[in-house]
Amino acid sequence: MSKKSLKRMPPSWPSEVEYLIDNTYEPSSLEPQPYTVPLSNDHPIHPFTSSPLLPVASDPHMPSSLVKIKSLENVKSLNEQTNHPAYPGYGLFATKDLKEQTLILKYTGVVTSTKNESIEQRNGKGSDYELRFNEHYCIDGLKKGSEARFINDYRGVLTKPNAIFHEYIDLHSGRVKMGVWVRRGVVKIRKGEEIMVSYGKSFWRERGILND
Numbered sequence: 334m335s336k337k338s339l340k341r342m343p344p345s346w347p348s349e350v351e352y353l354i355d356n357t358y359e360p361s362s363l364e365p366q367p368y369t370v371p372l373s374n375d376h377p378i379h380p381f382t383s384s385p386l387l388p389v390a391s392d393p394h395m396p397s398s399l400v401k402i403k404s405l406e407n408v409k410s411l412n413e414q415t416n417h418p419a420y421p422g423y424g425l426f427a428t429k430d431l432k433e434q435t436l437i438l439k440y441t442g443v444v445t446s447t448k449n450e451s452i453e454q455r456n457g458k459g460s461d462y463e464l465r466f467n468e469h470y471c472i473d474g475l476k477k478g479s480e481a482r483f484i485n486d487y488r489g490v491l492t493k494p495n496a497i498f499h500e501y502i503d504l505h506s507g508r509v510k511m512g513v514w515v516r517r518g519v520v521k522i523r524k525g526e527e528i529m530v531s532y533g534k535s536f537w538r539e540r541g542i543l544n545d
C-alpha cells in the first residue's frame with residue numbers, strides 16, 4: 334500500500350478535499366529557507382507578547398484529538414431560535430478543554446506568492462478558505478488543508494472570537510507555519526464549544542456583507 338493511502342484522516346473529512354499535514358508550496362521553489370535551529374532564546378513561545386519575533390512551538394499532532402469537525406445542522410446561534418449563520422455547513426469544535434495560549438492546530442493548504450500583487454489586485458481573488466501568510470504569501474485550504482479550514486467566524490454566534498490565526502516557527506524544522514491558538518484572555522475553550530476566529534472586516538466587506 335502506498336504511503337499516501339495510509340495517511341490518517343480526521344473523522345468526517347470530506348472526500349473531495351485532500352488532507353494535508355503540512356503546507357504545499359506551488360511552485361515548490363517558492364518555499365523559503367527554514368530558520369536555523371536551535372533558535373535564539375529571544376523568540377517567545379506564544380504570540381501574546383510584545384516581541385516582534387515569531388513564536389517558536391512544536392508542531393501540534395495531526396490529525397488532532399483536540400477538535401472535531403461537526404455539521405451545523407443542529408447547532409443554534411446565540412439567539413437560540415435561529416440556525417447557526419454558517420448553516421448549512423460545518424464548524425470545528427473542541428473535544429477537550431483548551432487552555433489560554435494553547436497552540437491547537439496547524440492551518441495548512443496550498444501556499445502561493447502574493448509578492449507581485451497589490452492589495453487591490455488581491456482583493457476578491459481568494460477562496461473562502463484563504464489566509465494571508467508570512468508577509469508575501471497566502472495559504473488556501475479550499476482543495477487541500479487541515480481541520481482548521483472548518484473554523485467559522487465568530488459573528489452571529491459569540492460576542493468575541495475565542496481563537497486566533499498566528500504564525501509560528503516549528504521548533505524542529507525551522508519552518509514557518511500558520512497556527513490556531515486559544516486567544517489571550519480566554520481562560521479556556523470548553524469541551525464541546527465551537528472554535529471561532531475573526532476573519533477580519535475586510536473578508537466580509539469583500540463579500541458585500543459589511544458596509545462600514
Ligand SMILES: C[S@@+](CC[C@H](N)C(=O)[O-])C[C@H]1O[C@@H](n2cnc3c(N)ncnc32)[C@H](O)[C@@H]1O
Pocket residue numbers: 418419420421422423424461462482483484485486487488489490
Ligand atoms: C473557511 S470556511 C468555514 C467552514 C465552512 N463553514 C464549511 O462548512 O466549510 C468560510 C465560510 O464559512 C461561512 N461562514 C463562516 N463563518 C460564518 C459566519 N459567522 N456567518 C456566516 N457564514 C459564515 C461562510 O460561507 C464563509 O465563506
